[in-house]
Amino acid sequence: MNGRRNGRNGKFCLWAVALLALLGSALLPWSTASGAPEADKPTVTLSASQAGKGGSVTVKGEGWRPDALLMMLICGQSTPGKGVVGGTNSCANAEGRAVTTGEDGTFRKKLPVAEPPEPCPCVVHVATVTGEKARADIAFKVAGHPVKPLPAQAGGGRLSVLSDTRLEGSSGLLTWFGAPPRRTLVFTVGNVGSTPLKDPLFQVGTSHGVFAPQWEERQWRGAVAPGKKARIELPVELSAGAHGDYLVSLKFGGKVLAEQPWGVGRPWGVTVFWLLLCLVVPAAVFRLGMAVVDRLRPRRRRASGRHRTGRLAELGGRVPKLRLLRLSRGAVTADEKARAARDTRTRPPGGADAHGPGPAERTTALPWFTPDTDPGAPAGRLSAPSDNSPTKGNT
Structure with a gap:
């Protein structure tokens, strides 16, 4: 009986050892996986733990996101x-440096040493500029820079x-x-402290690109009791x-x-305004110039108009005589020439010839009548046909 019990106890021990080994092999990957995020956390190392103003320190990083843009700064307090x-x-934002990580998530960059606006303790602060947020700090001493203890944390509500x-x-x-542009920042907070918070004072900052945020104080009116939101x-x-x-x-x-990103669109109305201004101003200058030119041209225009009117009046006086001479179809006698010259001399300037033919000259002469034998001519101007007239002998 004792032998059987010993055999059963031995088998039980073997099964227990095997079970423990199986559990150990199953828990080992979980422990490794739980430590993986710590291994992938971005880290920063320095070539020296302290340096004076004007010097430099080499910053190395590992475990960062590939091809990520980082900003390196020396910060106080x-x-x-x-x-x-x-x-x-x-x-010290003015002396900061930007660096881009490689495909393996590492980088190496020299950082000039500058005194931050706040006293030490100081750190070399490395943080991503775009994309997923990640940062790492490492202690650094700026030689010759004043050192003050950190401000005590205020008790009460948090x-x-x-x-x-x-x-x-x-x-x-x-x-x-x-x-x-205006927006309203909305969020929900909870008081995790032991005392109530009344009229808490917040700070809201806005930053663009790699520049530091500009902080403005905003006070919220109200109270948050412990454990409340x-x-x-x-x-x-x-x-x-x-x-x-x-x-x-x-x-x-x-x-x-x-932190909350905010994409602000371009004010295209300003661009449209400047485009319209570039079109309207030249057009207005052109219209003003044309108005000045029109003011300087009227005298010349009136003088040329009077000259053309005189020439037309002179031509108007000659046209009826030439037309009557063509309609005569015969040679003009010396008496007719003398009479035409006499009529021209005795005709007043600006008379009927200046405005057109007179009443007696408006009647069209027939081709077989001379101007002196026109039936429509006045009685004093009638005369017998000339011997040289082409109509003589045909009647």
Whole structure:
């Protein structure tokens, strides 16, 4: 009986060992997988832990997103564990450097050492500019720069964003012509502290591209009890004519709570206005020039008009005589020449010839009558046909 019990106990131990081995092999991949995200977290290393103003330090990075654009800054009043407390306003932005990661997610870049606007402790802050947000901080000492302890965290109520922030509102017609774009930042916060918060003071910042955000204080009227939540709306406004990709940041108690991208369209109304102005101004100048030219030309026009009127009057006096001479169809005698010359001398200037033929000359002479024998001519001007007339001998 004892032998059978020992055999059963041995088999049980073997099964227990096998089961433990199976469980160990099954749990090993899970432990490796759980540590994978830590291995893929972006990291930064420096060639030196301190340097003075005017020097440089080589920054190396691993585990970043391939082909990502990064910004490197030296920031004050910051520690690797708490990040940049005062935001990028605590960093030496003018001496920052941009770098693009390689296909393997690594980079190597020299960063000039500059004194940040805030005292140390300082860090080298590396963060992505576009795309998915990622950042890494590493402690760095700026030789000769003052050092002050970090500000103590205020006790009492603490706020935490419970839902995704969003921008509500739309652009109007005036925004299309360059008016400042306006939106409302809407988010829900919860008080995770032990005391209520009354009239909390937030900071709303707007940044464009790689520039640091411009912070403005926005106070919300109300109270948030411990363990309670509240929906908060804060106005956001950009400068006139702003367009492009902006980033709206929310800060409370020196800590950035949320960020929201904002794409602002170009104010095409301003462009249309300038195009119309470039067309209207030359047209107005052209019309003004033509008006000046018209004011300078009237005298010359009137003088040329009087000259043409005199020439037409002179030609008008000659046309009836030439027409009557053609209708005579015969040679003109010396008496007729003398009479025509006498009539021309005695005709007043501006008389009937100036305005057209007189009443006696309006009657058309027949081709076989001379001007002196026209039946419609006055009685004093009738005369016998000439001997040289072509009608003599034919009647």
